[in-house]
Amino acid sequence: THTGIRVAAVGDIEDGEALKVPAEITGHGDTIAVFHDGGVYYALDDTCSHGQASLAEGWIEDGEVECPLHSARFCLSSGRPLCMPATVTVRAHRVEVRDGWIWVHPT
Ligand code: FES
Incomplete structure (x- = not known):
């Protein structure tokens, strides 16, 4: 069965922070950014769709991330x-x- 990739323990990613999971680990085309926003975790491709910027390094708030380079915001x-x-x-x-761990299922 497909269980996803275990990327971090709950508590390892502070609220308002993000973790980058390299493409070599995800087996996916891009680094994946795992975001923690108010007790909820999200995962997006890390590279901004506008340019070469890491969304994991952006500002995380209210279910959104703001790109650190030109301030586009993404849901x-x-x-x-x-x-x-x-x-x-x-x-x-x-x-x-699940079981105290954060799992990502790459799309
Ligand atoms: Fe993200 Fe331009 S690179 S908004």
């Missing part, structure tokens, strides 16, 4: 851009909290 659950200059959705991945 953490859908990856949809919420404002300019980004216009393209970043891929979202399912996150599961």
